[in-house]
Amino acid sequence: MSVLAKPESTPKSTPRYQFRAMTVSDLDAIMEIEPHIYSHPWTRGNFADSLKSAHSAWVLLHDDRIVGYALMMMVLDEAHLLNLSVSKPYQKQGLGRLLLEHMIRIAQALKAANMFLEVRASNISAIALYENIGFNEMAVRRGYYPAHHGREDAILMGLAI
Incomplete structure (x- = not known):
């Protein structure tokens, strides 16, 4: 079954989600998801480089199918969330x-x-999630992201943990 298949209806009392560390063997499934959710997706090389750099990389599984993933880089005592994605x-x-x-x-x-x-x-739903968790806007990075017509600003957000 494709990783893009519709989720099955499951009662919330019986979640079938689990986390595990991302491996190189997960990249085919991730590359099936990534271009469907981003206008300028990460490349397979971006993910492979993150794994080689020993970044903290995780997949979220639903019945053994990857439905989400996240990567984080540690620099001293700072965690930088690089990618957080859900199919x-x-x-x-x-x-x-x-x-x-x-x-x-x-x-x-x-x-x-x-x-x-x-x-x-422009990612209003992600900004709302981050704010709801407690992240605060710290700065705007002008023209940070590629866009279909030029560049798009990024909001830099931070959370004290």
Whole structure:
């Protein structure tokens, strides 16, 4: 079954989601998801480089199928969230929050004092999620992201953990 298949209806009392560390063997499934959710997706090389750099990389599984993933880079006592993604059919079900909370726990275990991220200024739902968790806007990075017509600003957000 494709990783883009519709999620099955499952009672919330019996979640079938689990986390595990991302491996190179996950990249085919991730590359099936990535271009469907981003106008300028990461490349396979971006993911492979992150894994080679020993960044904290996790997948979220639903019945052994990858439905989300996140990557984080540690620099001293700062965690930088590089990518947090949920497959389109699984969006708007709280899985982004589940992934983000998992990454915050990982950052805490790694003794991070703060977590930082950039988010497209147009990604209102992601900004709302980050604010709801407690992230605050710290700055605007002008022209940070490629866009179909030029560049798009990024909102730099931070969370004390």
